[in-house]
Amino acid sequence: MQFDKIDKLKNITQDILQYTKQQGVSDAEVHVAVEDGFAVTVRNGELDTVEYHRDNGIGISVYFGKKKGMVSTADFSQPALKKAVQAACNIAKFTQEDPFVGLADKNFMAKEIKNLDLYHEWEITTEQATKIALENEAYACNLDKRIKNSEGVTVSTHKNFYVYGNTHDFVGVIPSTRHSAGYSLIAEQDGEMERDYDYTVACHVDDLRNFRTVAKQAVQKAVSRLGAKKITTQKRPVIFAAEVAKGLLASFIAAINGNNLYRKTSFLVDYLHKPVFAQQVKIFENPWVKRSLNSAYFDAEGVATYRKDFVDDGVLQNYVLGSYAARKLGMQTTANSGGVFNLFVQDDKVDLRGLLKKMDTGLLITELSGHGINIVTGDYSRGAVGFWVEHGEIQYPVSEITIAGNLRDMFLNLVAVGNDIDERGNINTGSILLEEMMIAGR
Numbered sequence: 001m002q003f004d005k006i007d008k009l010k011n012i013t014q015d016i017l018q019y020t021k022q023q024g025v026s027d028a029e030v031h032v033a034v035e036d037g038f039a040v041t042v043r044n045g046e047l048d049t050v051e052y053h054r055d056n057g058i059g060i061s062v063y064f065g066k067k068k069g070m071v072s073t074a075d076f077s078q079p080a081l082k083k084a085v086q087a088a089c090n091i092a093k094f095t096q097e098d099p100f101v102g103l104a105d106k107n108f109m110a111k112e113i114k115n116l117d118l119y120h121e122w123e124i125t126t127e128q129a130t131k132i133a134l135e136n137e138a139y140a141c142n143l144d145k146r147i148k149n150s151e152g153v154t155v156s157t158h159k160n161f162y163v164y165g166n167t168h169d170f171v172g173v174i175p176s177t178r179h180s181a182g183y184s185l186i187a188e189q190d191g192e193m194e195r196d197y198d199y200t201v202a203c204h205v206d207d208l209r210n211f212r213t214v215a216k217q218a219v220q221k222a223v224s225r226l227g228a229k230k231i232t233t234q235k236r237p238v239i240f241a242a243e244v245a246k247g248l249l250a251s252f253i254a255a256i257n258g259n260n261l262y263r264k265t266s267f268l269v270d271y272l273h274k275p276v277f278a279q280q281v282k283i284f285e286n287p288w289v290k291r292s293l294n295s296a297y298f299d300a301e302g303v304a305t306y307r308k309d310f311v312d313d314g315v316l317q318n319y320v321l322g323s324y325a326a327r328k329l330g331m332q333t334t335a336n337s338g339g340v341f342n343l344f345v346q347d348d349k350v351d352l353r354g355l356l357k358k359m360d361t362g363l364l365i366t367e368l369s370g371h372g373i374n375i376v377t378g379d380y381s382r383g384a385v386g387f388w389v390e391h392g393e394i395q396y397p398v399s400e401i402t403i404a405g406n407l408r409d410m411f412l413n414l415v416a417v418g419n420d421i422d423e424r425g426n427i428n429t430g431s432i433l434l435e436e437m438m439i440a441g442r
Contacts, residue, residue: 258325
C-alpha cells in the first residue's frame with residue numbers, strides 16, 4: 001500500500017476544505033481521484049499499443065446557504081487549488097438558490113473504516129504483460145482452425161486512489177487496484193466472419209480466471225456464432241444470458257434512481273412497496289464484499305453504505321437515492337450517491353442447461369445492440385444475437401433479429417434466474433428466463 005500517496009491526497013483534501021472555510025462558505029465537499037497504470041494490446045502476433053494512464057482529478061463543491069458552485073481541476077499545486085476554490089465560490093454567488101442542495105446529513109457519515117481488501121498491486125512490467133498477451137493470443141488462435149484473425153488481446157493493471165472529504169469533518173479514502181485480460185477474436189468459415197470476446201477482471205491477480213480458460217471461452221463463443229440463421233417473427237420465451245442480463249437489471253436500477261423518479265421520467269414512479277417483479281424475485285445490495293471491484297464503505301457523499309434489499313418477494317423495497325434526490329422526494333438517502341455497490345439477484349439454484357430445459361422452445365440471447373430502451377414508458381426494443389432452442393437444446397445460432405416488450409411486463413413475467421452468475425461488474429446475476437417476448441425476424 002502506498003501510504004505516502006494516501007497521506008498526501010488526504011492532506012490535499014483537507015487543505016482545500018480549509019481554503020473554502022477561509023472564503024466563508026457554509027459547507028464544502030471535495031472529490032480527489034488518482035489513477036496510475038497501463039494497458040498492453042497485441043494483435044496478430046505483434047505489439048499493437050501500450051497505453052499509460054496517469055490521470056488526476058479534483059472536484060470541488062462549495063455552498064453558500066442554498067447556493068452551490070462547482071469546479072474541477074487536474075492541477076494539484078497549491079496556487080491552482082486556491083484559484084479553483086475562489087472560482088467555485090464566485091460561481092455559487094451567482095447561482096439560484098435550490099432548497100434541496102447541500103451535504104448529506106452529518107449523522108449519516110461513515111464512522112467506521114472498513115478494510116475491504118481492495119488494494120493489491122500486480123508487480124508486472126509492460127514487457128512482461130506483452131509477453132503474456134502474445135503467448136495467450138497465439139494459444140487462442142491455435143485452438144481452432146476457424147479462428148482466422150484477432151482484434152487484440154489486452155493485459156492491463158491499474159491503481160486507483162479515491163478520497164472524499166467535506167466540512168462535516170469527514171475524510172474517507174478508498175484505495176483499489178484493477179487488473180484484467182481480454183480477448184477479441186474473429187472466426188471465419190465459408191466466407192462468413194463472426195467476432196466475439198471474453199475477459200477476466202479482478203482487484204487481486206489471484207482472482208483472475210486462468211488466461212487459457214478465458215482464451216478457450218473466447219474461441220468457443222466466436223466459433224459458435226458461425227452459420228447463423230434467420231427465424232420467423234413470433235412470440236416465444238427468451239433467456240438473457242448472464243452477460244446481457246446485467247443490462248436488463250441496469251434498466252431496472254435506472255428506473256428506481258431518484259433522479260429519474262423526482263423528474264417523473266421513470267415507468268416506476270410511485271411503485272415503492274408495490275410488486276415490480278415476479279413474486280419469487282429478490283434483489284439486494286451488499287457494498288462490503290471483500291476483494292470486489294465495486295465495494296465501498298461510503299458513497300460519493302461520505303454516507304455509510306449498508307446492505308439493503310431493493311426487491312423482496314417481487315415487491316420494491318427501496319429506491320436508489322443520494323441526498324439531493326431523497327430531499328426532492330421527501331425521503332432519506334439510501335447511501336447510493338454515485339450508484340449501486342455489488343447488486344445481487346438471488347438465483348433459483350438452476351444452471352443455464354436447466355433454464356434451457358425449462359424454456360423448452362425459444363431464444364437464448366447472447367448479445368444485444370441498439371439503445372431502444374425508454375425508461376419513461378418502459379418500452380424495450382433491441383437488436384439481438386443468440387441461439388434458437390428446441391426441446392431444451394441449442395439447435396443453431398440466429399442473427400438479424402429484434403426483441404421487443406415492455407420492461408414492466410418483462411420484470412413481472414420473470415420465470416427464473418440461473419446460478420451461472422457473472423461477477424464482473426457492479427451487477428451480479430445469472431441468466432434470466434422471461435415468459436414471453438416478441439421476436440421479430442423475417
